[in-house]
Each structure stands twice: as structure tokens, then as C-alpha cells.
Amino acid sequence: MSRAAPPESSTGTATATAEAAAPPQTAVRHVSATVLWAGGIACAGGVLFHGMFADWVPARTTALMVIALLALGLAWGLRRATGMAMAHGLALAWLLALAWFGDPLPLLATLLMATAAIALGGLLLPHAPAAAQCITGLAFGAGVLGWMLPLPLHTRWTYLAVPLALVAWQQRALRTTLRATAEDWRRTVAADPRAMVLVVLVLGLASTACWPPTTQHDDVGYHLLLPWSLQLDGRLAMDPDVHAWALAPWAADVLQAVPQLLAGAEARGAVNALWLVLIAAALWRLAGLLGGDLRARAWTVALYASIPLTAALALGMQTELPSAAALAWTACLAFSTPSRRMVIAACALLGLLLATKLAAAGFAALLLPWLAWRQRSVLDLRTALGGLALLVALGGSSYAFAWFIAGNPVLPLMNDVFASPYFGGAFRDPRWHAGAGPLLPWRMTFDTGRYLEAFPGGGGFVLVALAGAWLAALWQRRTRALAALALAMMAAPLLATQYLRYVYPALLLALPALVVAARAAAPRSAHVLLAATCIANLLFQANGHWMLRTGMVKDTVMAAGRDAPAFSEYAPSRLVAATIRGQRASAHGSAGPVLALALDVPMLAEFGSDARSVSWYDPSLEAEAQRANADAGGAAWVALWRREGITDLVLRVDRLTPAQHAGLALSGARRESAVGEVEWWRLPPADAVVAPEEPAR
Known part of the structure; x- marks a missing residue:
């Protein structure tokens, strides 16, 4: 009768097998870590080779550090006095600062708009997070208002009646959603207090650009036209004979106009702060959907908030912040459990992209097939046609009016094709046609002024420092689809126009995949690379825009929130x-x-x-x-x-x-x-x- 092998023999065999398998796994891990760190080393070399610190403004970094210390000090004081968690105190500090420097009435008006949007979005997505409901409601609201712009209906009282009616109608569902959101926030902070302090601190530093008044060239000459037309005239004149961009996609400006009419004052800072929060919530959720733990989600949001372009965009009324929010939340809905409600909500967000900018419409076109594939189990003909009809209805108002009035649905773009009498030839800016190529990410990082109205490093260091993470994300199965999609969204517009701001939404979409892949490739050291990238971004935050570089945020603080000094200077x-x-x-x-x-x-x-x-x-x-x-x-x-x-x-x-x-x-x-x-x-x-x-x- 045979005897079983003794325990020692069995153990020895298993150990030998494990030892035989270990070297290949260890080698793969070493290769992954080496590839990941290659980008960081290349970035450090680029900083030295290009003499980047000659373009660094220490005074602006010092001002940012002082603001951070003041916010941390207030949070620490609240913790000592009330036991409030540091992350809660920091969030309160940033909210109070926004109310002080941007005026409380526009902030309250923006909060009312956001609450009404949650109520509206909750009708379609009753069990979704509050942020998903909010941006879905904003997409519906902007889409409907876009068709009503020429009608003399836009007054403070009509804009007040509709949100209040929505809130009153959905008050029970709103209370449930907001309670769940608050409880989820408390649990998250309790689970990792230090990570959440990092998230709120870096996001708050980006939000400091929401404090100054609106002074940028494009805003004063263009983006303020729609909000002020509604406030002064109760309607939009839609006259391309007066302004070439009068019929351009307007969803972002419509959503700026709503709280402005409610408050009777510009609300750019508060609205941009809302976009910052909605983007952060989407990236947090995307990182989790990709399998990232709480630390991975925290690093994702910190990276996004540290990018100099984030603060630069918060300083003005450009369309990339709402585009990034709609893009990231559409990806979240695509990853969700398939349902017809998810498909309809995602199509509403694609409609918001269409109504925001032609470049954002390109993102929507690339995202739509992937959305259909992810939700294919519920995508019958009726759902597909209904979703596409909603997309066009919510996103098509500006294109329809432009075609009817001017004969060019994208006026003033492509007028060499449509030959509208309201604009001559083709709209082309030769500054942003430096040529594409494999070295473009490097040049955009270290020679930023050729690709953006900014200074070296003004676009951030993600493209180079996390180049290895891009390769890892494309290699790893769970991150491959999102990384490839984001890469395609970046490559397509850059082949036509080498302008860095246009690809900002797609860059943000890639961040969850990059962070999750980086932490999988080098579990012990990835956080060092991510932290170094965040620090480098923050050091060069002022280089994202010349007004940040000259100290506009500091001047706003010194003026105690009065707009006149900033207007006088800028x-x-x-x-x-x-x-x-x-x-x-x-x-x-x-x-x-x-x-x-x-x-x-x-x-x-x-x-x-x-x-x-x-x-x-x-x-x-x-x-x-x-x-x-x-x-x-x-x-x-x-x-x-x-x-x-x-x-x-x-x-x-x-x-x-x-x-x-x-x-x-x-x-x-x-x-x-x-x-x-x-x-x-x-x-x-x-x-x-x-x-x-x-x-x-």
C-alpha cells in the first residue's frame, strides 16, 4: 500500500514551484517599474535641460503656500474647537473664501441652480450619485434654454420660479440624495483622513482662480455677451452681423447666465467652482470603477487639480471645464451596469458636449461607439434612436439657428465651405499650427508657449512624467480601453491644431487609468512619482496664464474681494x-x-x-x-x-x-x-x- 508523501516533501515541492515561478514575475514587475519611472526621470532631465526654473516665479508659489497654510490653519482651529475632521474644515475654508471674494449672492444662485439640476437629473437617474444627477440636469437645462434664447422670457423671476418649483416638487428625493451624499463623504474622510486632506487642499488651491473677477480677453469680448444680453435685454439678439461668434455653441455661457440672472451679478467664479467639483467627483468615480482603491482615487483628483491649466481655466469662461465634466461623467455612465436610463442620461451628456464646442462634439463622436458597446445588452433600436434624438435635441440649438440665420451651422468656422455672407473665408489661427509629431508631448511640456498662451510648464508635466504610466495603462487590461480612448481623443484634435487647451478634457479622462496602472506597475514607489508630478505642477501653476503669473489671486486677496482694483489693473x-x-x-x-x-x-x-x-x-x-x-x-x-x-x-x-x-x-x-x-x-x-x-x- 502506497503512503502519502510526508508533509515536508509536499511543502518543499510547493516552495520549489513558487521559487521557479517567482523570477519571471519579479522580472515583469521590475520592467514595469522601470518603464514607469523612465517618464519621471525624463521629466526631471527635461526640467534641467530646458532651464525651467528660469521661468519659475517663486513669489507666486510663496503666495500659494501662504494661502494653503491659512486654509490648513483654519481647518486645524476648527478641529481643535469642534472636533471637525481636517478635510471638512478645509472644504469649509474654501467655501467661505469663495463666498467672500466672489460675493455670496452669486454663490447662492449657483447652489440653487445645482440643486435644481440634481432634482431634474434625479428624475432620470434616481439612484445615481448627486454629482451625476447634477450634470445630467444641467445638460437638460442648457439644452432646453438654448432653443429659448431668442424669446423675451429670460428674467430673474422666470429663472427663479423654475428652480424653486423643481426643488419643491422633488424635495423628498432631494433630501434622500443629499443625505446619502453627506454620509458617503463622512465615511470616505473617516476611511483615510490624510488622503482626503490632500484632495481637498489641492482642489482648493485650484479654486483660488475662481476668486478674481472676469477680466480675460475672450471673456470680455465674447463669453459675457450671452449672460449680459439676457440680463439687459431678456433675450439673445443672435446677430452674426455684429459678432462673428454670436451663434457659436453656447451651452457653457447659458449655464453661466442662469445664476447671473438670479443674482443680478456675474457668477463665473461660483460656476467654475461647481465644474471643478463635478470633474473631481467624476474622476474619483472613474478611478474606483477601474479598480483603484481610495488612495488611487485621491491621487487622481490631486493630479487633476494640480495641473496649471485647471487653475487657468477656472480664471475664465472657456468651455474646457464643462466639456471635461460632461466627458468624464459620460465615461462613468458607460462603465455603469447597463440600463436604458443610463443610455439616455449618457446621450444627454453627449448633447451637452455637442452644445458646448465643436471640439467637444468631436469627443462625443469618439465616445459614442464605445458607449454603445458598453451598454449593448440594453441597446435596442428604440433606445438607440431615442438616445440619438435626445442628443441632437439638447445639443443642436446653436447649429440650427446658425444654419437658418447665417447659412453656416458652425459660423465662423469652415466658412470657406459654407460661404456665409457674415464672415469671409476660413477661420484659421496660424499660431497653433507648429506641426505634430512624436516629440509633441515633450515640446508642449517644456516649450508650452508655442502651443498655448502660457509659459513653460504651464500645461503641467503629466504628458512626460507619466509617459510610462501611459504605456502601463495601455498594457493592463482593466485600464486599456479608457487609456486608448483618451489617447485617441487627444491625438485627433492635435493632428489638426496643435493647441494644448483643446485636449485638456481628454487628458483629464486619462488620469484615472494612468494612476491605477502606475500603482499596479510599481505598488511601492508609484506614489513618489505621483507626488513629484503634483508638486511640479503646483510649482508652475502660475505659468498656466499670465494673470496668474502676475499675481492676480494675491491682488484679489489683498483687495479683500473688491473687483475695482483688479479691473483697474487688468x-x-x-x-x-x-x-x-x-x-x-x-x-x-x-x-x-x-x-x-x-x-x-x-x-x-x-x-x-x-x-x-x-x-x-x-x-x-x-x-x-x-x-x-x-x-x-x-x-x-x-x-x-x-x-x-x-x-x-x-x-x-x-x-x-x-x-x-x-x-x-x-x-x-x-x-x-x-x-x-x-x-x-x-x-x-x-x-x-x-x-x-x-x-x-
Whole structure:
């Protein structure tokens, strides 16, 4: 009778087998860690080779550190006094700062909009997280309002009635959702307090860019047009003869307009803070769906918040923050358990992408097939057609109006194809056609100014420092699909236009896959690489935009939240515009168009339908201005002003042409006020007899 092998023999055999298998596994792990760290070493070498610290602004980093220490100090004090967790105290500190520097009323209006959006989104996704319900509700709201823009319905009272009705109708479901959200937050903080302090601290540092008022070139000349048109006129004029971008995709500006009408004041900072939170929630969830633990989720959000472009975008009204939020949450819904409700909600978010920007519509086109594949088990013909119809309905308003009014659905883009009379030729910016190639990520990281209005390092260091993580994410099965999708979304627009801001949403979409893959490739050391990348990003945060570099956030803090000092320094024309609007409101009389002449911005969009420009924004008026400059006596300029009904001019005298100088004197215009070198001149009625005032001082 045979005997069983003794225990020692069995153990020895198992040990030998394990030892035989161990070297290949160890070798694979060493190779993975080496590949991962290769990107970090290359990034460190690039920083030294390109002399990056010559472009580092220590004073701005110091200011950021002081703000961080103040927030941590307040959180520590609250913990000592009340026992509140540090992460809770930090969140409260950032919220109070936003209310102080951005004014509490716009913040409350934004919170009302977000609450109403949760109520609306909860009708479709009753069991989804609050953030998913919120962005779904925002997609529906922006899509419906887009079709109503030309109607004179946009007042504070109509905008107040609808959100309050939604909140009242869904109050029970809202209470359930918000209680669940608060409890989930408390559990997460309790599970890893230090990781959550990191998340809230870095996200809060990015939110400091929400504190200053709106002063960026594109915002003053374009993005403010829709919110101020609704506030001043109750409707959008939709006149491409006045503004080339009047019919461009407008969902982001619509969602800026809602709290502005509610509060009676611009709410850019509060709305951008909402986008920051929605993006963070989506990336947190995506990292978890990919199998990442709490630390992986925390590093994902910290990386996103540390990227200099995150703060730079929070400083203005560009579309990449809402695009990133919609893109990331669509990916979350695609990963969710298949259901028809998920498909419909994801199509609503794709509609939001379509309605936000043409480049974002490209992201939607790339995401749609993957969404269909992920949800294929519930995707019958009825669901597919219904989802596509919803996508077009929520995202198509600007394209439909542009086609009907101007003959070009994407005006002013592709006008060489559509030949709209409202814009000549093709819209092309030669600055961003430096050429694509395999070294493009390196050049965008260390020679950023060629690919963005920024300074070296202003796009962050993720593309190079985490290059090894990209390879790991494409190799590992659980992260491969998301990494490949994000890579395609980055490559497609960069092949056409090498502009870094356009690929920011796709870069954020990749972060969960990069972090999860990095931690799998090097479990013991990945956190060092991730921490170093975050620190490098924060050191160069100010390089993401010249206003951050010159200390706009610090100036806002020193001004205790008053907007006038920032306007005086960065956008004096906005102070002049506020004076004109105040005079018009007190006069209770009719007023005509306001023409911007020789300013740093092409027009003052905050005058709504009364804003006029002699720049490329208005090609026909620009052509008339060129002809008027040929008349040295100024009569042609006077005739132009009267023909256009211009009543006010905002200008810089030192930049006027001789013909414009002569026109001011001939017309009898009078200077009313000035802020620095920007002046307000009022034109008399055509039949008035006045003594001309000498325009030159």
C-alpha cells in the first residue's frame, strides 16, 4: 500500500514551484517599474535641460503656500474647537473664501441652480450619485434654454420660479440624495483622513482662480455677451452681423447666465467652482470603477487639480471645464451596469458636449461607439434612436439657428465651405499650427508657449512624467480601453491644431487609468512619482496664464474681494463700462450702441445687444472703419457713427488714428470719464449743435 508523501516533501515541492515561478514575475514587475519611472526621470532631465526654473516665479508659489497654510490653519482651529475632521474644515475654508471674494449672492444662485439640476437629473437617474444627477440636469437645462434664447422670457423671476418649483416638487428625493451624499463623504474622510486632506487642499488651491473677477480677453469680448444680453435685454439678439461668434455653441455661457440672472451679478467664479467639483467627483468615480482603491482615487483628483491649466481655466469662461465634466461623467455612465436610463442620461451628456464646442462634439463622436458597446445588452433600436434624438435635441440649438440665420451651422468656422455672407473665408489661427509629431508631448511640456498662451510648464508635466504610466495603462487590461480612448481623443484634435487647451478634457479622462496602472506597475514607489508630478505642477501653476503669473489671486486677496482694483489693473474698460451702465440705469432713458475703439479687447460684450466693434468680430464694420480711416478730415467716421446709431465710445486716445481724432473733434463728442488710459466719450445727437472738444490731452 502506497503512503502519502510526508508533509515536508509536499511543502518543499510547493516552495520549489513558487521559487521557479517567482523570477519571471519579479522580472515583469521590475520592467514595469522601470518603464514607469523612465517618464519621471525624463521629466526631471527635461526640467534641467530646458532651464525651467528660469521661468519659475517663486513669489507666486510663496503666495500659494501662504494661502494653503491659512486654509490648513483654519481647518486645524476648527478641529481643535469642534472636533471637525481636517478635510471638512478645509472644504469649509474654501467655501467661505469663495463666498467672500466672489460675493455670496452669486454663490447662492449657483447652489440653487445645482440643486435644481440634481432634482431634474434625479428624475432620470434616481439612484445615481448627486454629482451625476447634477450634470445630467444641467445638460437638460442648457439644452432646453438654448432653443429659448431668442424669446423675451429670460428674467430673474422666470429663472427663479423654475428652480424653486423643481426643488419643491422633488424635495423628498432631494433630501434622500443629499443625505446619502453627506454620509458617503463622512465615511470616505473617516476611511483615510490624510488622503482626503490632500484632495481637498489641492482642489482648493485650484479654486483660488475662481476668486478674481472676469477680466480675460475672450471673456470680455465674447463669453459675457450671452449672460449680459439676457440680463439687459431678456433675450439673445443672435446677430452674426455684429459678432462673428454670436451663434457659436453656447451651452457653457447659458449655464453661466442662469445664476447671473438670479443674482443680478456675474457668477463665473461660483460656476467654475461647481465644474471643478463635478470633474473631481467624476474622476474619483472613474478611478474606483477601474479598480483603484481610495488612495488611487485621491491621487487622481490631486493630479487633476494640480495641473496649471485647471487653475487657468477656472480664471475664465472657456468651455474646457464643462466639456471635461460632461466627458468624464459620460465615461462613468458607460462603465455603469447597463440600463436604458443610463443610455439616455449618457446621450444627454453627449448633447451637452455637442452644445458646448465643436471640439467637444468631436469627443462625443469618439465616445459614442464605445458607449454603445458598453451598454449593448440594453441597446435596442428604440433606445438607440431615442438616445440619438435626445442628443441632437439638447445639443443642436446653436447649429440650427446658425444654419437658418447665417447659412453656416458652425459660423465662423469652415466658412470657406459654407460661404456665409457674415464672415469671409476660413477661420484659421496660424499660431497653433507648429506641426505634430512624436516629440509633441515633450515640446508642449517644456516649450508650452508655442502651443498655448502660457509659459513653460504651464500645461503641467503629466504628458512626460507619466509617459510610462501611459504605456502601463495601455498594457493592463482593466485600464486599456479608457487609456486608448483618451489617447485617441487627444491625438485627433492635435493632428489638426496643435493647441494644448483643446485636449485638456481628454487628458483629464486619462488620469484615472494612468494612476491605477502606475500603482499596479510599481505598488511601492508609484506614489513618489505621483507626488513629484503634483508638486511640479503646483510649482508652475502660475505659468498656466499670465494673470496668474502676475499675481492676480494675491491682488484679489489683498483687495479683500473688491473687483475695482483688479479691473483697474487688468481690464480698465470694464470699470468704464460699469459707469456707462450705471448712468443709463439712473437716466431711465433709451441709449444706443457702444463702440469700442483701439482697446485691448475687440468689443465690450457686457453691453449685450448694444456692443459694437470695428474688429474682425464684425467684418462689415471693420471694412467700413478701414474706409473711414482714409478720410483724414474725420467726416467719414462721423457718418459711420451716425449711420450705426452709436451714442457712446470707449477708447484709448493714444491709439486712435488721425482720422478718428478728427472725427471726435468734428462730431462734438465730449469726454465723460476715464480710468487710466481708457476713456468714455459721448456722441451728441446728429441734430445737436455743440462746441467740439479737443480729443487729445
